[in-house]
Amino acid sequence: QVQLVQSGAEVKKPGASVKVSCKVSGYTLTELSMHWVRQAPGKGLEWMGGFDPEDGETIYAQKFQGRVTMTEDTSTDTAYMELSSLRSEDTAVYYCATGTNWNDRYYYYYMDVWGKGTTVTVSS
C-alpha cells in the first residue's frame, strides 16, 4: 500500500522560496505519477503540476510556470515541490497525490492516494 509522508509546516517571508517534500513508502517513486495540489484557506483544490499522461513528463499549470519546480530523488523515493517568489496569496496547504489504481488502465488521470498536506504560511 502506497503512503505519502510530507514535510512539516513552513513559515516564509514574501519573496522567499519554499521546498516541500513528499516521501513515498510501500512502493518506488519511479512507478508513480506524482502531482501537487494546493488549497488556500477556505478555498478549493488547485492543481499545480505533475505527471503528464500523454508524454510521461512533468507539466506545470500555466499559473505557476516560471515559479514552480517539481523534482524527484529516486535514491530516497522523495518528491519535491519548490515554489519561489512567494506572496501572501501562496499561503495554503500543499498536497502531494498520486494514482495507484493499477487495475484501471487510466489510473494516472486521477489521484487515489494523498499526503496529509503541508501548511505553508507567507507572512512578513
Next chain:
Amino acid sequence: SYELTQPLSVSVALGQTARITCGGNNIGSKNVHWYQQKPGQAPVLVIYRDSNRPSGIPERFSGSNSGNTATLTISRAQAGDEADYYCQVWDSSTYVFGTGTKVTVL
C-alpha cells in the same frame, strides 16, 4: 481553459438522496472523478471515471455523466457524508478541479 462549475452548497435530510452536479462544456465526453474532503483532512477519491467506486467506498455513492453535466449521487445520506465534494477532469494537459460543493446533512 476548461472550467467546471458546481453548486456552492447542497442540503440533504438524513437518510435521503443528495445529488451534486458538475457542469462543463461537453463534459460527457470526458472522464470525471469525484473527491470527498472533510475539514482538516486530505481529499479522498469516491468515484473515478464517471461511475466507478474505489474499494472501501460505500455503494451509496454513485456517479453519472452525460451532455454538459456530471452528477455525484449520495443515497441514504448519513451524518458522516457531510463534507466538501470536488469533481475533476483532465483536459488539454491540465488536471482541472471543480469549484467544490459543501454538503450538509440535516
